[in-house]
Amino acid sequence: MQALHNIDPSATLNTVVSLFFAFVFGSVIGLERQVRQRTAGLRTNALVAVGAAVFVDLSMRMNGVEGSARVVSNVITGVGFLGAGAIMKEGINVTGLNTAATLWGSAAVGACAGASFIVEAALATLFVLASNTLLRPVVNHINRSPLSSASAEATYHVYALCRRGDQSDVRERMVQLLDDAHYPVRTVHKNHLGLRDTEIEAVLYATSVDGQELEAAVQRIEQLPGVLQAYWNAGSAHTG
Numbered sequence: 001m002q003a004l005h006n007i008d009p010s011a012t013l014n015t016v017v018s019l020f021f022a023f024v025f026g027s028v029i030g031l032e033r034q035v036r037q038r039t040a041g042l043r044t045n046a047l048v049a050v051g052a053a054v055f056v057d058l059s060m061r062m063n064g065v066e067g068s069a070r071v072v073s074n075v076i077t078g079v080g081f082l083g084a085g086a087i088m089k090e091g092i093n094v095t096g097l098n099t100a101a102t103l104w105g106s107a108a109v110g111a112c113a114g115a116s117f118i119v120e121a122a123l124a125t126l127f128v129l130a131s132n133t134l135l136r137p138v139v140n141h142i143n144r145s146p147l148s149s150a151s152a153e154a155t156y157h158v159y160a161l162c163r164r165g166d167q168s169d170v171r172e173r174m175v176q177l178l179d180d181a182h183y184p185v186r187t188v189h190k191n192h193l194g195l196r197d198t199e200i201e202a203v204l205y206a207t208s209v210d211g212q213e214l215e216a217a218v219q220r221i222e223q224l225p226g227v228l229q230a231y232w233n234a235g236s237a238h239t240g
Contacts, residue, residue, distance in 0.1 A: 014116060015057050022053035022113035025125040026106050032132055033102060039086050040099045048079060048103050049110035056114030072111050079107040102132060156183075156204040158218060158232045166226025167198045174202060174221050181217035183209065197228065 026049025027042060034041035052075045059071035083100030105128035112121035158178060162170040167190060175185050189201040214232055222230035 011061055015061075017118070018053050018057050018113045018116055019050055021118050021121055022049045022110040025049060025109045025113065025121055028125055029102065029106050029109065029128050029132075032129060033099070038099050038102075039096065040103055045103065045106040048082070048106040049113070052079070052107040052110030053114030056111050057116075060115060068115060072115075075107055075111055076104075079104055098132070102128065105131075156209055156214070156232060156234050158183075158202045158204065158214075158221070159230065160200045160202075160221050160224075160227050161193070161229040162198055162200065162224075162226045163228070164192065164196055164198045167200060170224055170226055171200050173224050174200060177217055177220050177224075178202060178204065181213060183214060183217065 023046055026046040029049070030040070030042035030045030033045060055071050055075055056068050060068040063070075083103045086099040086103070087096040105124065109121050109124045109128065112118075112124055158174070160170055160174050171188060171190070175188065178185055184205050185202045186205045187203045189203075191199040191201065193199055218230050218232050221227060
């Protein structure tokens, strides 16, 4: 009969309101992600918000404010593990960080709603949406801006396309030429292209370069026997 004893119309109504707003706010956040076809979309964000609200609301009814504080900390940890599954690393590129952070934001919204702080949940929703929408043009503008080779911090890569039979000699001479130009090589990778050619990629230690100096070194690499083409560029990690 404990189940009947736990029925409290007033508390149940409060739970319904909390879960309703958690569902609505989580869906609003997820809708923006769904439109942009991100990994965690409408349903995922709604479920995270509702789940967080259920745990917080239940803990408040069972243990009061102190108990809910412990549950909130556990929700943060649990959603952290969930978000980690959305993060992928491919070479120097990292994707999914924004998706993981959005899930964390949805959990925070749900926790606010579960604790009956509806206005705070609404404000949190607005700020999560603002982060994913209003800041996007700013990020795109920064990403499209050209890097200053004199001062920008970036990872610099030098490439040499050569015949496969010459790859060992080209690699050794390429590293030596870059070292002579005061651009020591951190790592070297080889990528086979077709049946005859190989692309040698040298990643430099330098975080800034003199464009003319590096271009001169690349031209010397291009003149090596067996080299078909040589070039360089600056790369950095991206989030999404």
